[in-house]
Amino acid sequence: MFKKERPIPPELVKLRILNYRAKLTKKEKLQLSNKEKGYAGELEFDCLIRDLDTLVINELLLEFGETLFQIDTLIIFYGRIYLIDIKYYEGEYCYEDGLFKTIAGSEKKDPMLQLNRCHSELRQLLQKYRYNYPIDAFLVFNNPQFTLFQPSPNPQIILPTQVNSFIKKLYKMPSKLSDVHHKLADLLISLHKTENPYVRLPKYDYDTVEKGITCGSCHSFDVSVSRTKIACKDCGCEELVEVAVLRNVEELRILFPDIRITTNLIFEWCKVIDSTKMIRRILKKNFKAIGNTKNSYYE
Numbered sequence: 001m002f003k004k005e006r007p008i009p010p011e012l013v014k015l016r017i018l019n020y021r022a023k024l025t026k027k028e029k030l031q032l033s034n035k036e037k038g039y040a041g042e043l044e045f046d047c048l049i050r051d052l053d054t055l056v057i058n059e060l061l062l063e064f065g066e067t068l069f070q071i072d073t074l075i076i077f078y079g080r081i082y083l084i085d086i087k088y089y090e091g092e093y094c095y096e097d098g099l100f101k102t103i104a105g106s107e108k109k110d111p112m113l114q115l116n117r118c119h120s121e122l123r124q125l126l127q128k129y130r131y132n133y134p135i136d137a138f139l140v141f142n143n144p145q146f147t148l149f150q151p152s153p154n155p156q157i158i159l160p161t162q163v164n165s166f167i168k169k170l171y172k173m174p175s176k177l178s179d180v181h182h183k184l185a186d187l188l189i190s191l192h193k194t195e196n197p198y199v200r201l202p203k204y205d206y207d208t209v210e211k212g213i214t215c216g217s218c219h220s221f222d223v224s225v226s227r228t229k230i231a232c233k234d235c236g237c238e239e240l241v242e243v244a245v246l247r248n249v250e251e252l253r254i255l256f257p258d259i260r261i262t263t264n265l266i267f268e269w270c271k272v273i274d275s276t277k278m279i280r281r282i283l284k285k286n287f288k289a290i291g292n293t294k295n296s297y298y299e
């Protein structure tokens, strides 16, 4: 049972929007594509364990002392906890003299080091709350296009050809759970932090991001507006004006969480709708208006 579903990472949501509303550099585009792949790999793994009869918590950001650590998947079994880090790396890599490298020799961040750090932080955090479950940590490489050369097999590393047997093993683990296990899961979820201050995003501001309603399907700005519908000139996709406006208001709020939503702002943001009346009607219907008519804003 998924006690906590995996959200689309907030960083990925922003990068996806910025990809068509801002000019991303090559490096930023690579960041987006790596994030997309990583997220796809996590979802793929989720599918395999969805029917486990135990508690699964996806995507946790926890803090111990001053350190934040992130957990892709945490599974609570009867007598142990599994901490799983999913890596959707592609290509040939090797562990050589304790270094993690591509086959061409360029050194990469060591995922094992990261996993062990996370393992230790989690153990200390649980001890603080007087839970003494043994924790096993695994690094799962689930991209079939991945190979790792290492001097000897490491039981903590699950390679693409080992994923199936690893999953089978998970389904055979003792999963009879009691209240204590549920309380532990609730505790971890309550400690989850939603904002990661260390995430680096491309710099952007309101003046420079591209304004206009985009097509919900292909994100083109080339749309035409009729009385009730927005139609994309590129892919032909149609959407009700209200739905399109709300979707674009949501994008604005994701990029600028503190911005004050007013009729004029949304009029400017949507660009192609030539009636402030229509904007006001949509905002009134879907948000709570605050303040008097002239200076009102919406929440």
Ligand SMILES: [Zn+2]
Pocket (backbone or CB within 6 Å): 215, 216, 217, 218, 219, 220, 232, 233, 234, 235, 236, 237
């Ligand atoms: Zn389109």
